[in-house]
Amino acid sequence: MxxxxxxxxxxxxxxxxxxxxxxxxxxxxxxxxxxxxxxxxxxNNGCSNFSQWNRSYGSGAYSTFGSDFQFLPNGDIVVVGITEDPIISGESMGVTGSFVGTPGLTKNFFMMRLSRNNGDIQWIDYLGEAYSSLNFNPRLHLYSNGDLAVSFLAYGSGHLLPSNLSPKADGEMSVYLGRHRGDGSRVWYTYLDTVALGIYLVTTIDSFDRIHFFTAVEGSFGHTPFSELPPIQNSSLGSSSDTDILYGSVDPYGNGLFQRYITSSGNDFGFNVSYSNGYIYLSGTTDRSVEGTTHPNPGTQLPYITKFNILSGIREMFVYTGYTSATYGDTRQIVVSGTSILQLLTTNLSWSSVIKEPIQSDTQHYAFAQYNLNGGLEWISFLGSDSGDVPNFEEPPTLLDSKGFWRNRSRVPNTYDRYSSGASVTTGTGSGTYQIADVWIRPNGIFDRIRYSSNLGGTESKRTDQMKELCTGKIGFMDKVFTTASESPSRLGFQTLEE
Incomplete structure (x- = not known):
């Protein structure tokens, strides 16, 4: 409007x-x-300047993949990710940092800006050595003025540029938080250090331009908090054999605001986080009762959703989700709208009677579960097949599109051609293995349609890891491109499409 x-x-x-x-x-x-x-x-009107194109990046010789992207106001795209090789062959220089280490061995975190017209690289920057896992996706966010909020788990010695607020303590893992401009330069950046740092980090940014981050801290190192932030606000409930979640925040200038534990006497993890209308929503798993709540089945990792008021800092909601004795993968995506929360799980068991699209058999399915903003379950819809499981560690992206549909895109496993779910609303002419399934879910949980399209074919396939809508029907898709001989993505794919 x-x-x-x-x-x-x-x-x-x-x-x-x-x-x-x-x-x-x-x-x-x-x-x-x-x-x-x-x-x-x-x-600066990206909608009127929107162009359709399909490109890939990286040499293909070593692993390269994106982890997140953002549309800028003019329609250009900034992508962040991890590569084992300079993105542009033979050019290791970036805007402020160069590719470090040996191609094929050293994983570098990168940022690059792509032209809205054709996907040409306008600039690229390397931020140093990074922790890399295909199940951990560093995120990119936008400040209110269009600057970029960058975060990742950094290894190595780190960078020592003038805008460094706090240097990296050592060659072990640290949290990198930074504010970058659209031209790739750094406004400020800082490293947060603790010997207890685990391998999960999720971040979001609120309407006051404050970065909120959640990371795992290991009990074997005393759940030690970050030395660069104000003193920890509470105590850990855990022992030396478990993990806690540490919740921290910095202001728009990189100054630490607070840090506190989200803790139980067991193992606690945060996998996805979202900000909406004054609240932070976090999803993950825990196997014990978190801070006064009651775990339905202690000792079993169970998904949860929790909600924090950013003004008071008070936790206003905590609900355990999923069936109490089921097994879950790391797919716990959370998308928040003005009125509801959608959580994406993988499971073979239902946990409520408010089912809109049923499980086909006892195989692993994607479960789309919508809750109200107070944690009340409204409906569940299951997507899967009666002839095989959906992948445990592929997180198909979901968004609430401008027409009010929940939109999801997944790669169908090569063990079956199409999902058994939604057969009556199937469209598209896709064929072969690893078909791409675009699913539109109505606000009431019913599948509106499922469109199938063929994958790349030959020796390559793609998996969409992020998608965002610039404006009505104008969407960007970021893909991992795999060869049949490797489980590690060899190139980053990106497509803009007007539907």
Whole structure:
């Protein structure tokens, strides 16, 4: 609505004024400000400048994949990810940092900006050695002014640039948090250090431009908090044999605000986090009762959703989700709208009677579970096959599109052609192995349609790991590209599509 209003206003100005195009760059002319207003608005309107293209990045010789991306206001795209080889063959220099280590051996965290017109690389930067796992995806967020909030788990010696707020303590793992501009330069960045740091890190940014992050801290090192942040606000309930979640935050300038434990007497993990309307929503698993809550089946890792008020810092909701004795993979995606929470799990057992799309058999299915903002379960829909399991460690991305549908994209396993679920609403002409399934789910949980399309074919297949909608029907898809001989992605694929 705001974009339509802005365009309408510009059109009124345009047709009600006669612009003087003689010496148009002279600030002394009366219409200099109006011409610049119109030019800026048009050039920064990514929707009107949207182009469709399909590109891949990386040499293919070593592992390269993206972990997240963001559309900028003008429609350009910034991608972050991990590579074992310079993205542009033979060029190891970045905006502020160069590729470190040996190609094929050293994993580097990278950022790159892609042109909205054709996907050409405008700039690339290397942020140093990174912890890498196909099940851990560092995220990218936007500040209110369009700057980029960057986070990842860093190894090695780290960078020592002038904008460094706190240097890296040693060559072990640290949390990197940074604010970067759209040209790739760094406003500030900092390393947060603790000997107890685990391998999970999830982040989000709130409406006050504060970064909120959740990471695992190991009991074998005393659940030690970060030395760069204010003193820890509470005590760990765990022992030396388990993990806690540490919740921390920094302000828009990189200054530490607080840190506190989300803790139980067992193992606690955070896998995904989202911000919406003054609240932070975290999903993950725990096998014990967290801070006064009651675990339904102690000793079993069970998914949960929890909610924090960012103004008071108070936890306002904690619910255990899923069937109490089921086994779950690391797919615990959470998407929050103005009225509901959608959590994505993998399971072979239902945990409620409010089922909209049933399980086909006792095989592993994707479970889409919608809750209200207070944690009340509204419905569950299952996507899977009666002839095989969905993958445990592939996290198909989900978004709430501009038409009000939950939208999901997954890669069908090579053990069967299509899902048994939703057969009556199937569309598309996909064929072969690893078909791509686009699923649209109505607000009430019923499958509206499932569209199948063929994968790359030959010796390659792709898996979509992130998708975002720039505006109505204009979507970006970020893919991992695999060869049949490797389980590690060899290239980063990116496609823009108008539907």
């Amino acid at each position: 705001l974009r339509i209003f802005s365009t309408f206003t510009i059109l009124i100005l345009l047709f009600s004024c006669k612009l003087n195009l003689n010496n148009p760059n002279d600030p002394a002319t009366n219409d200099f400000w109006l011409r610049n207003l119109i030019q800026t608005a048009l050039l």
